[in-house]
Amino acid sequence: MRSSCAPYKGCYQKGGKTKKTKKTKKTKKTKKKQTSFFAGGCFWGIEKKFSGLKGVLETQVGYMGGDYEDPTYEDVCSGQTGHMETVKVTYDPRIISYPQLVDFFMKIRDKKYYEPKSQYHSAIFCTDNQRGKLRKNKAKLLPITKFYVAEDYHQKYNFQKPCTKLDTESFDVFQKICKNNSRNAETKNKGKYLFDHTKGIYSCACCGTSLYDSEDKYDSGSGWPAFSASLSDDRLLFNPKSKEVRCAKCGLHLGHRTFDGPTKTKIHDCINSVCLSFDLKKTHIKELTEKGKAWAEAASLDMIQRTK
Numbered sequence: 150m151r152s153s154c155a156p157y158k159g160c161y162q163k164g165g166k167t168k169k170t171k172k173t174k175k176t177k178k179t180k181k182k183q184t185s186f187f188a189g190g191c192f193w194g195i196e197k198k199f200s201g202l203k204g205v206l207e208t209q210v211g212y213m214g215g216d217y218e219d220p221t222y223e224d225v226c227s228g229q230t231g232h233m234e235t236v237k238v239t240y241d242p243r244i245i246s247y248p249q250l251v252d253f254f255m256k257i258r259d260k261k262y263y264e265p266k267s268q269y270h271s272a273i274f275c276t277d278n279q280r281g282k283l284r285k286n287k288a289k290l291l292p293i294t295k296f297y298v299a300e301d302y303h304q305k306y307n308f309q310k311p312c313t314k315l316d317t318e319s320f321d322v323f324q325k326i327c328k329n330n331s332r333n334a335e336t337k338n339k340g341k342y343l344f345d346h347t348k349g350i351y352s353c354a355c356c357g358t359s360l361y362d363s364e365d366k367y368d369s370g371s372g373w374p375a376f377s378a379s380l381s382d383d384r385l386l387f388n389p390k391s392k393e394v395r396c397a398k399c400g401l402h403l404g405h406r407t408f409d410g411p412t413k414t415k416i417h418d419c420i421n422s423v424c425l426s427f428d429l430k431k432t433h434i435k436e437l438t439e440k441g442k443a444w445a446e447a448a449s450l451d452m453i454q455r456t457k
């Protein structure tokens with residue numbers, strides 16, 4: 150299955166161009182993608198916190214540090230394999246440095262004491278180079294060993310909160326497209342809000358967080374609602390690698406972002422209608438009533454008297 154923007158030529162071309170530039174620059178400058186590994190208690194919560202951090206491109210949970218091949222979750226829980234629940238964090242070092250990631254980890258890790266080599270034991274798995282970047286280490290540093298990716302049902306486990314203000318045009322489609330999905334899109338040209346130009350605010354259909362203003366909605370010709378800007382960047386989680394856009398508050402999948410939009414920023418958020426809810430914009434009262442006019446006149450006369 151393709152992502153919501155994938156069927157358009159523009160998206161493909163844009164993506165292709167960006168990749169080419171990356172490749173040519175890669176040899177001269179700092180790598181745009183680096184990897185780090187952290188074990189800090191239950192990996193569900195640690196992954197969730199890292200996935201919302203600016204500069205983090207991708208997260209994955211798994212097992213590291215043991216001496217048993219290809220362990221399952223049950224194996225690790227038995228305490229006999231020596232693996233720790235570990236989060237692989239891929240990040241952009243131009244946005245966040247390794248020491249900054251470590252500082253963040255020190256704040257969010259489970260501070261309870263667990264025996265070394267127990268699944269919740271806390272440690273940073275690092276290369277010699279990474280070790281050299283850390284001045285004061287309060288955490289245990291261990292060499293990186295083989296990372297075994299955990300079972301699918303552990304990935305992004307803690308990311309999606311239950312919906313508190315569920316309001317969607319189709320519950321069935323919502324469950325399929327917005328919940329626990331990051332790739333599939335609603336059927337093209339079928340979304341309720343695609344051709345709607347009423348003035349208002351589009352919110353997350355799950356938690357009600359206001360995300361987009363109708364002023365920034367435009368017809369991209371793609372078959373899905375398109376926005377050239379969000380109400381505020383920190384209300385969205387954007388994964389530059391997968392291009393996925395999620396609600397930052399509840400983790401709901403919304404759609405994908407490309408950079409072939411009509412404004413200066415080029416932002417083109419291609420969003421599934423079914424993952425949004427819509428509220429009419431409240432119009433401000435501009436016209437004064439007769440009573441209001443009389444009050445305003447009296448107030449202005451009063452001010453003149455006082456300043457004489």
Ligand SMILES: [Zn+2]
Nearest residue numbers: 353356396399
């Ligand atoms: Zn939400």
